[in-house]
Structure formats: structure tokens, C-alpha cells
Amino acid sequence: MKQSLREMHDVELAAxxxxxxxxxxxxxxxRHGSAVRGLLRRMGAAPSLADDVAQDAFLQGFQxxxxxxxxxxxxxxxxxxxxxxxxxRVAREARYVEEVETDDAQISVDTAGLMxxxxxxxxxxxxxxxxxxxxxxxxxxxxxIAAAMNLPLGTVKSHVKRGLDKLRARLSPAQTxxxxxxxxx
Amino acid sequence: MSxxxxxxxxxxxxxxTTPLPDEALFAAELAVRMEKRSRWRTLALTAAGVVGGGVAxxxxxxxxxxxxxxxxxxxxxxxxxxxxxxxxxxxxGLDGLGIGSFDLMSGSGMMAFWIVAGALFALLAAGAVKLxxxx
Numbered sequence: 001m002k003q004s005l006r007e008m009h010d011v012e013l014a015a016x017x018x019x020x021x022x023x024x025x026x027x028x029x030x031r032h033g034s035a036v037r038g039l040l041r042r043m044g045a046a047p048s049l050a051d052d053v054a055q056d057a058f059l060q061g062f063q064x065x066x067x068x069x070x071x072x073x074x075x076x077x078x079x080x081x082x083x084x085x086x087x088x089r090v091a092r093e094a095r096y097v098e099e100v101e102t103d104d105a106q107i108s109v110d111t112a113g114l115m116x117x118x119x120x121x122x123x124x125x126x127x128x129x130x131x132x133x134x135x136x137x138x139x140x141x142x143x144x145i146a147a148a149m150n151l152p153l154g155t156v157k158s159h160v161k162r163g164l165d166k167l168r169a170r171l172s173p174a175q176t177x178x179x180x181x182x183x184x185x
Numbered sequence: 186m187s188x189x190x191x192x193x194x195x196x197x198x199x200x201x202t203t204p205l206p207d208e209a210l211f212a213a214e215l216a217v218r219m220e221k222r223s224r225w226r227t228l229a230l231t232a233a234g235v236v237g238g239g240v241a242x243x244x245x246x247x248x249x250x251x252x253x254x255x256x257x258x259x260x261x262x263x264x265x266x267x268x269x270x271x272x273x274x275x276x277x278g279l280d281g282l283g284i285g286s287f288d289l290m291s292g293s294g295m296m297a298f299w300i301v302a303g304a305l306f307a308l309l310a311a312g313a314v315k316l317x318x319x320x
Contacts, residue, residue, distance in 0.1 A: 022219060029212045035202040037211070042199075055215050062219060117198040136199040167195060 010074035018065035025062050032075045033058070036082045042121055042133045045086055053089060057082035072139070079138040087130075087148050120170040127151075128163035135160050233312055237305040239278060244298045246272040 005013070005027040017025035036057060040050035061068075061078045068077050121129050130149070134140045142160065146153040205211070 022216070025219075026212060026216060029215055030208065033211050033215075034205045034208055037205060038202055051211060054211070055218060058215055059218060059222065117195075117201075133199075136195055164192065164195065168192065171194065171198070 011068075011070040014065050014068045014070075014074055017062060018068075022062075025058075025065070028061075028074060028078075029058050032078055035075055036079055039079050039133065039137045040082055040086050042118060042137055043083065043086055043130050044126055049089070050086075053086045054082055057085050060085070076139045080140060080144075083134055083138040083140065084148050091150065117167075117171070120167050123170055124163045124166055128159045128166070131156055131159035132163035132167065229312060230309075233305075233309050237309060240305065241302055243272070243276065244301070 003012075005024060008016075008024070008027070010028060010031070013021075013024040013028050017028065033054065036054045037047075037050050040053055041047060045053060057078060061081055064081075068074060121133070124132065127149075131145055134145045134148070135142070140148070142153060142156050145151075145160075146156045149156065151159075
């Protein structure tokens with residue numbers, strides 16, 4: 001009996017998409033479209049640009065589906081493609097210069113406790129936001145981010161660290177009192 | 186990611202995805218784009234293949250036919266007849282496309298043929314690369 005698309009694993013769908021299966025790829029788009037668009041929005045893309053880049057990423061993903069062999073998740077793979085495409089677009093506008101902290105966001109502690117990640121990301125400057133999102137949202141390693149953003153590795157590490165510190169401060173007010181917070185995983 | 190960067194809370198928050206309300210619209214638009222690109226790709230590659238193949242066949246047949254005329258003993262009459270028929274058919278096809286008057290053999294002979302074949306191949310390759318990058 002033929003398995004329904006909804007029951008199929010991403011890897012199976014990707015394998016069939018690599019053989020030209022558009023319906024299977026459509027299912028992957030349905031499953032991960034929002035995640036990719038969300039990632040791009042978190043990176044700072046306006047909704048229309050995020051959708052445009054996400055579509056380009058999925059189109060490219062369809063062409064390159066054979067490259068996905070189930071090492072890691074399909075979501076992670078397509079997110080990386082989308083993130084790189086977005087960075088290329090942004091690089092064309094030369095927005096990521098090695099910037100000195102331009103808007104050291106005033107972190108006002110949210111007394112209600114946890115707040116929305118998207119709101120918290122707005123307190124980061126643009127480069128920090130992109131670096132943190134690439135690292136934690138797209139699962140890219142620091143050297144990959146450095147290469148994609150054309151920034152020195154050390155700079156990327158600093159941006160990620162500063163961005164994370166701000167996020168932690170913003171998301172967990174109780175832990176901000178003693179300077180840098182530590183977490184036990 | 187270094188140890189002090191790992192934060193389960195932040196990881197969890199990033200992993201959370203809120204389905205967007207226009208999810209279906211996004212998927213439908215993408216399907217349309219995929220369909221359109223696929224059609225263009227097929228059309229472009231087919232057209233390039235037909236034109237390139239037509240020119241190449243014509244040149245090969247013409248070359249064989251001409252060289253055959255100088256070396257009558259090397260070709261049997263039937264093969265020559267087939268070659269002539271094929272040449273005639275190709276020629277009429279190319280005439281129909283408006284490119285039948287090219288005579289690549291008149292200049293520097295095979296050199297011209299290989300230049301044209303090389304150019305066509307390069308064009309095809311460039312087209313294929315461009316299309317695959319676009320899609």
C-alpha cells in the first residue's frame with residue numbers, strides 16, 4: 001500500500017523529491033516553510049523579503065535535493081540554504097560592515113519573566129541578531145558564519161557571545177543580577 | 186558552539202516554530218514558480234538541443250557527403266543515398282528554421298565546424314548552469 005505523504009519521513013520525501021517528485025517536495029515545503037520564513041524574519045528580513053528568499057531557498061533546495069542524505073535534519077539543511085541566500089542579498093547592499101556597537105540596546109528587564117524570543121531579538125543590533133540566529137536558528141558553526149558573512153571568526157564569536165548575553169538578560173531577568181549568567185544544561 | 190554558549194532555553198525557543206497563517210498560500214506560490222521554471226528550463230534546453238543537434242547533423246552529413254565525393258570507393262551507393270536523403274531532410278528542416286543557408290564548410294573546412302560545435306556546446310553548458318543556478 002502506498003504510504004501517504006503525511007506519514008513519510010523527511011528523508012524519504014527528500015529522496016523522492018530528488019527524483020523529481022514535486023508532490024513530495026510540496027509536503028516538505030508545507031512542513032518547513034514557516035520555520036524557514038521565521039528564521040529569515042528573525043535574521044531581520046522584512047516579511048516580504050523573507051518570503052521571497054524562502055521561496056528561492058526552496059527552489060534551490062529542490063534542485064539540490066540529491067545532496068541531502070539525511071545527515072542532520074531537512075529543516076536544518078534548508079535553513080542553511082535560506083540563510084546563505086539572505087546573506088548574499090544583504091551583502092549586495094553592503095549592510096554588514098564590521099560595525100562598532102551602534103545601538104547598544106537598553107535592556108529593560110521584563111518583570112513578567114519570559115518574553116517572546118522575537119521581541120528579545122529586537123534588542124540586539126543587526127549583526128548580533130544575524131550571528132545569533134545563524135548559530136542557534138540555522139545551526140551554523142562559527143567558521144561557517146564567518147565565511148558566509150565575510151567577517152573575521154573572532155568578530156563572529158564576539159557578536160554571538162554579546163548577543164546571547166543580551167538575550168539571556170532579556171529572557172531570564174532573574175539571572176541578570178550577577179553579571180554574566182551561567183546555565184546548567 | 187562552545188559550552189558556555191549552549192543554552193537549552195534559547196535552543197528551545199529557536200526550535201519553536203509558529204505556523205504562519207499564509208502557509209498554504211506560500212506553498213501554492215512556490216509550486217507555481219517551480220512549474221514555471223521547469224517549463225522554461227525544458228523549453229530552453231529542448232530548443233538549444235534541437236538547433237544544436239540540427240546544425241551538427243547537417244555539418245556531419247555534409248562533410249561525409251563531400252568527402253565521399255572525393256573518395257568514391259570508400260562509400261557504397263546506398264550509404265551515399267542515405268546520407269543524401271538525410272542531408273536533404275536536415276537542409277529542408279534548417280531552411281524552415283531560416284538557418285539553412287549557412288555553409289560552414291566553405292571557409293576553413295572542419296575548423297569552422299568544430300568552432301561552431303564548440304560554441305554551441307559552450308552555450309548549452311552555460312545555459313544549463315545558469316538555469317540550474319536560477320532554479
